[in-house]
Amino acid sequence: MTSPPPTSPPLWLLAELTYRCPLQCPYCSNPVELASAGTELNTDDWFRVMQQARKMGAAQLGFSGGEPLVRQDLELLVAEARRLGFYSNLITSGVGLTGDRVGALREAGLDHIQISFQSTDSDISELLSGSRKAFDHKLAMAEAVKSAGYPMVLNFVLHRHNIDQIEQIIDLSHQLGADYVELANAQYHGWALLNRDDLMPTKEQLDRAEKITNAWREAHPDGMRLFFVVPDYYEERPKPCMNGWAKMFLAIAPDGLALPCHSARSLPLDFPNVRDHDISAIWNDSAAFNAYRGFDWMQEPCRSCPEKELDFGGCRCQAFALTGDASQADPVCTKSDQRNQIDAALTAANCHNAVSATMQYRSWSASQNIIASTP
Amino acid sequence: MIDPVSIPQLNKHFRLQWEEAQDCFVLLYPEGMVKLNESAGLILSCVDGVKTVEAIIAELSERFPQVEGIALDIEEFMTTASAQHWVAFS
Numbered sequence: 001m002t003s004p005p006p007t008s009p010p011l012w013l014l015a016e017l018t019y020r021c022p023l024q025c026p027y028c029s030n031p032v033e034l035a036s037a038g039t040e041l042n043t044d045d046w047f048r049v050m051q052q053a054r055k056m057g058a059a060q061l062g063f064s065g066g067e068p069l070v071r072q073d074l075e076l077l078v079a080e081a082r083r084l085g086f087y088s089n090l091i092t093s094g095v096g097l098t099g100d101r102v103g104a105l106r107e108a109g110l111d112h113i114q115i116s117f118q119s120t121d122s123d124i125s126e127l128l129s130g131s132r133k134a135f136d137h138k139l140a141m142a143e144a145v146k147s148a149g150y151p152m153v154l155n156f157v158l159h160r161h162n163i164d165q166i167e168q169i170i171d172l173s174h175q176l177g178a179d180y181v182e183l184a185n186a187q188y189h190g191w192a193l194l195n196r197d198d199l200m201p202t203k204e205q206l207d208r209a210e211k212i213t214n215a216w217r218e219a220h221p222d223g224m225r226l227f228f229v230v231p232d233y234y235e236e237r238p239k240p241c242m243n244g245w246a247k248m249f250l251a252i253a254p255d256g257l258a259l260p261c262h263s264a265r266s267l268p269l270d271f272p273n274v275r276d277h278d279i280s281a282i283w284n285d286s287a288a289f290n291a292y293r294g295f296d297w298m299q300e301p302c303r304s305c306p307e308k309e310l311d312f313g314g315c316r317c318q319a320f321a322l323t324g325d326a327s328q329a330d331p332v333c334t335k336s337d338q339r340n341q342i343d344a345a346l347t348a349a350n351c352h353n354a355v356s357a358t359m360q361y362r363s364w365s366a367s368q369n370i371i372a373s374t375p
Numbered sequence: 376m377i378d379p380v381s382i383p384q385l386n387k388h389f390r391l392q393w394e395e396a397q398d399c400f401v402l403l404y405p406e407g408m409v410k411l412n413e414s415a416g417l418i419l420s421c422v423d424g425v426k427t428v429e430a431i432i433a434e435l436s437e438r439f440p441q442v443e444g445i446a447l448d449i450e451e452f453m454t455t456a457s458a459q460h461w462v463a464f465s
Contacts, residue, residue: 009396011408057396060408087390087403111390112405151388153405179388180405 007293009057010250010283013086014262015046017074018066018254022095023134024361027157027192027199030066031265033374035367038255043073045274047080049252052279054084058250061086064262066254069096075108082109089114091155094141095134102144113145114153114182117169142176155182158209159199160349166209170216173224183213184229189263189317191362194370198359200349206230233342237307238314238330245292245316250283258282260289263317267326292316297327301335377428377453381464384424389461391419402461409461418452422462428453 019034041049050061061081068074069092081088090105094115102113115138146152154173156162162169166183173181185206186192186199201209213228232239242249246260256273259265269288272281283289291297295308302313313319314330322331323338331338360366385391390403393416400416402409411419421431432446439445456462 011397057394059392059394059397059401059403060406062406085392087392087408089406111403114405149387151405 007284008247010053010246010279011058011248012060012062012250013050013053013058014062014064014249014251015049015068015077016064016066016251016253016262017041017046017068017071017077020070021065021067021093021362022070023067023093024363025157025191026195026359026361027159027186028362029187029190029192029262030362031190031263032194032367032370033265035364036371037253037257040254041252041256041274043076045256046073046077049274049279050077050080050084050086053250054086056280056283059085059087060089062089062091064091067093067096069101075104078105078108078110087111092116093134094138097137097141097144099144102141102148106148106150111150112153113150114155115142115145116155116157139176142178146177151180152176152178153180153182154178155184158183158185158201160201160205161199163201163205163209166212170213170226178224180225180227182227182229183209184227185231187229187232189321190266191360193321194360196345197348200231200233200345202350203234203346204350206234232315232318232332233346235332236334238311238318238332240311241315241318241330244312246283246289247293250279258286258289260292261317266317267320269326292327299327299329301333302329305335377450377457378464379429379432380427382424382427383422383431383453383456383462383464385419385422385462386460391416391422414448415452415456418449419456419461428464 018040019030019037063074063077068090071077078088088109088111090110090113092113092115105113117138142152142154154176156169169183170181185201188196192199210228210230213226217226242261249261251259251262251264252274253259253265256275257265257271258274258279259271264271269291271288272286274282277286295303298308298313302308314332316326318332319328319330320326322341328338329336331342333339388404392401392403394401397410399413400411400420402411402419417435418431421434426434428449432449435449436445453462457464
């Protein structure tokens with residue numbers, strides 16, 4: 001245990017209820033080692049986690065996964081979240097959702113459902129998620145969500161194979177009556193990093209999509225809100241990942257591992273488990289949560305950088321994945337001596353444009369193979 | 376300009392809530408949270424879809440007689456809240 005700097009409470013709790021998922025999206029943000037996770041927390045474990053986090057001040061709660069709808073106790077968890085005063089968000093592919101379940105979740109007190117789409121076109125949807133029926137079903141469920149009175153947030157993960165459909169994506173969202181639309185380029189962690197060279201859009205694609213998004217915003221000043229997220233590889237400075245390590249965000253993985261971000265499982269830290277410790281001890285006292293708080297852990301060029309309080313040195317997971325050392329600067333930063341790795345990926349992305357036969361779809365067996373081949 | 380006899384109502388996609396840990400009112404919405412300062416929290420907690428702007432000004436003036444220019448503060452806040460789509464007026 002280290003002596004921690006003063007900490008603010010976790011305001012956001014992300015409950016990753018399961019790694020099970022009927023889809024196989026090659027950009028899934030789950031860790032590629034998901035098959036090594038232990039057994040899922042049960043209903044009482046989750047109740048305890050929610051109670052402890054709420055007591056510390058958590059107000060936003062995301063139910064995510066995997067596909068959280070595969071949990072049969074989801075309605076119970078939602079009801080407990082409501083009782084505790086959380087604002088609860090269900091982050092789902094919509095697969096497994098029915099009109100009845102939309103209503104039951106509403107009754108239990110769910111505040112918001114976010115449905116992720118692969119694209120507007122069922123063929124590309126099928127290519128990327130491995131399910132032909134999924135797309136039509138999602139459309140029907142988006143309509144059900146809207147008519148149940150939820151705020152409608154749609155999420156489209158953008159990449160090379162769907163980003164050119166941005167107009168259709170925006171039109172479809174508008175027709176469905178969306179309130180918020182996330183046009184979020186895949187961030188290259190987990191499965192997306194494995195498949196990065198097949199997913200990264202070209203500069204030209206990205207510029208076009210941003211231009212169309214901006215034009216729509218200008219033409220509809222009071223219309224739905226569009227959030228456009230570029231792949232951070234195209235930036236010159238890293239994102240202020242999680243607004244700082246273990247500063248406001250707490251993710252709990254399906255097996256109870258507590259993480260300062262949902263990708264952090266990939267880091268060589270000994271993360272505490274909610275089966276063994278309460279949230280307050282995890283947040284305030286564990287070595288893993290204190291590892292990258294403050295600025296003392298930083299190396300150059302971050303340590304003396306005047307921008308360190310803006311971006312906190314970027315993303316620890318990206319630094320580790322690309323440099324092998326989580327305390328290095330995020331190599332997105334042009335001040336990093338490892339920036340050449342980012343530039344090489346961008347050069348590759350801007351040179352070829354075919355769907356590779358080597359795309360690795362997210363699945364339990366693919367994860368087992370990856371684990372088996374890792375020394 | 377905010378019409379003093381109009382009735383502000385919280386946008387149904389927002390929830391106003393007192394947060395003990397943050398010692399303030401917050402507005403919660405899909406995957407987001409706005410921390411309100413003391414006066415914004417007080418004003419919004421008077422917004423119930425029944426009271427007019429005028430009535431809210433009267434109520435808060437009575438509760439805080441020592442605060443000068445409270446009517447103007449409230450009108451300014453209502454303009455901001457409307458621009459942010461936190462409240463709509465009927």
